[in-house]
Amino acid sequence: MVESLFPSIENTGESSRRKKPRISETAEAEIEARRVNEESLKRWKTNRVQQIYACKLVEALRRVRQRSSTTSNNETDKLVSGAAREIRDTADRVLAASARGTTRWSRAILASRVRAKLKKHRKAKKSTGNCKSRKGLTETNRIKLPAVERKLKILGRLVPGCRKVSVPNLLDEATDYIAALEMQVQAMEALAELLTAAAPRTTLTGT
């Protein structure tokens, strides 16, 4: 049943994607963009995507836990925050993987890990401040841009990998990113609930 589920959904998704270029030949770009957006939004609400994300997340968390369990558990606070960051990064990466590389932010998230690793290697060799140039730019550009453009820049900073992206593309990416984030929050909430449901109940009954 699972096998039957996935191929059918994937085929429909791919066929609809293939159909779009043919239709856009005659239709205008706006209609095409709208369709793309609707497709992208709907896909974050499908059951299949959610299930994929959930199970991937679980596996990733298991890995993280495994890794964290090997480390020392002396400083709980530090461990928690470090683990929290790791879990958040893992969850983001899983989310980006669920996007299947179609969106810019997902590719940026997945690429950032590779970049971080490379940076670590580079830093081991030579100590250079990579963030310096970026900070310098933001500091020197104190000119007040119009409000809308300022906010678009802020939005670009929020969405990963979308700093120098054109406005319509940025809005597209933001749409998809918001839908994906919503799904991520729901999945993590459910998972946290599940896990916390187990924990306190047993301890309370124990006491």
Add this chain to the structure above:
Amino acid sequence: MENELFMNAGVSHPPVMTAPSSSSAMLKWVSMETQPVDPSLSRNLFWEKSTEQSIFDSALSSLVSSPTPSNSNFSVGGVGGENVIMRELIGKLGNIGDIYGITASNGNSCYATPMSSPPPGSMMETKTTTPMAELSGDPGFAERAARFSCFGSRSFNSRTNSPFPINNEPPITTNEKMPRVSSSPVFKPLASHVPAGESSGEFSRKRRTKSKQNSPSAVSSSKEIEEKEDSDPKRCKKSEENGDKTKSIDPYKDYIHVRARRGQATDSHSLAERVRREKISERMKLLQDLVPGCNKVTGKALMLDEIINYVQSLQRQVEFLSMKLSSVNTRLDFNMDALLSKDIFPSSNNLMHHQQVLRLDSSAETLLGDHHNKNLQLNPDITSNNIINPLETSDTSRSFIHLPTLAHFSDSISQYSTFSEDDLHSIIHMGFAQNRLQELNQGSSNQVPSHMKAEL
């Protein structure tokens, strides 16, 4: 009507390309074209009759007055006849250009090169426009002629019937251009009729030429026709930009067809601007639907504020949940994880709940006190619910009710996980799968390895 004009405007002298004799140039050009076409031969005779002056007079008179349609001399059938008509009109324009005393000598050199540059492709437009350069040096004339040359055969067919009282034929590309072009009184009747057509609905030139031509040479020819237009730089650029966008889709039709709306500016700049604005507003509308509370807000700035706030709040939620998960994670063992993973989504299977509950009991010793305190602080309501009614399936299902979108689980989630591992592999090179495989091998859940084998 046009037939008469050209017939009366016949030229006696041989086809010599002298600068002032645009009519002779016309004749030569026409003769070039008309050799393969039979109906035009009859016109040549007429052409040789009158002199230049008569050309001028007849042209003026025909243009100003409302001419009678007379297609009797023409066998207007097919492309040949239409081309002849076009040529006639262009010749007429050439005559009118002479009226204003603009020497052709200046123009010849200027316009010879750009207009002769296009490949003598199969397109009528290019053929008609290349000789145009030689006809007159009037840059305005060249512009106008180029525009007229862009008239599709359709429009000319209709125009031959009622040429100058141009009825509301939508496919008149130069409508938008005409008001700008006509500084000449001769063109006023044209212009006055044109707005009628204009108001009914305007097409961009691209659409016109596009609808006719379906070949790459068409693209190049229509493009360079546009290049001739001094007033059309932006559209050209935009079309190229749009072409770049849609190039991957269709290499031939690399234009985004834009239709200017009624009562709005038809400037290419404003058209492009409008397209851009519409795109952005389209996407903002989508975002508005997605972000809660954006319906009341109007205006881009405020909406962007809301969107930014929403994204920040979602990211903060993710961080908070990850912190929560990390605190829960550290205290659980493999058993719990594997079993709980199945129940992440509410399943309709009651047995699953029972199993979950039983397994929770079995792994109770692994949970520690301080961890429990933290969880209580975080979400007292949910935990209390679970504490009070641990064995009732209704509660476990109730806790998931507020997540309706998370669908019930059909089979064991491990199947999905193995499938997703393949997805991961295809996308990124991470150590996920390797670690997972190791875990699965060591994992205590019995179903996982069997499913893994089945999937892989």
